[in-house]
Amino acid sequence: MADKEEQETMTSYKLFLRVISKRRTWVCLFLVxxxxxxxxxxNxxxxxxxxxxENHQTSSGLPAIYASVLLGAVFGVLSMAAALFIAVPAIVVIWISVVVTIAFPVKSRKKVVIEGRKVTKEIAGYVFKVLLKEGNFVALLCAVTAYFVFFKSYSSSS
Structure with a gap:
């Protein structure tokens, strides 16, 4: 009886690993x-x-620019937050793997701590750069799209 439960647990675990290893699973999780x-x-x-x-009736197109930049910034921050939320488990696994790999050849705990801090700074810096690059891309894309939508509504209402 215990073997059957253990076998069912292993089967469900293998299914979970198969599903979680798919790229579309992570894309769906990111979208959620x-x-x-x-x-x-x-709000x-x-x-x-x-x-x-309220402000698009002015003679210039500046409200469209302001609104599109603000929308782009909001969407950029949201995409960075979603990407960070999804990336944290992978980052933690990578960090643990690197620190454990460092710990094998090094005898002193002090050296492991020093090297671990260096690795942590490098990983955090790299992740921050990637998040900024991706967030800026999304922000730019959303700002340009929003500008054209707002400017079209400004042109059609005039």
């Missing part, structure tokens, strides 16, 4: 986290759009 973050920041997005609705 992004949707949750987006729905939680709905700020609505306030930006409402502000543009």
């Amino acid at each position: 986290v992004y949707a949750v973050l987006l729905s939680s920041s709905r 700020s997005l609505n306030s930006i759009v409402n502000w543009y609705g």
Whole structure:
């Protein structure tokens, strides 16, 4: 009886590993986290759009630029937060692997701590650079798209 339960547990564990190793699983997880973050920041997005609705009658296209930059910034921050949320488990596994690998040839705990701190700084710096690059790309894409949408609505209402 215990063997059957153990076998079912191993089967479900293997299924879990197979599902979690797929790229589409992580993409779906990213999209779910992004949707949750987006729905939680709905008020700020609505306030930006409402502000543009009140101010787009001016003679210049500056409200469209301001609103699109703000929307781009919000979407960029949201995408960085979602990517960080998804990437944290992988980062922790990589960090643990590297620190354990460092610990094998080194005898002194003090040296392991020093090397571990260096590795932690390097990993954090690399992750921060990647997040900024990806977040800036999303922010730019959203800002340009929002500008054209706002400018089109500005042109059609004039």
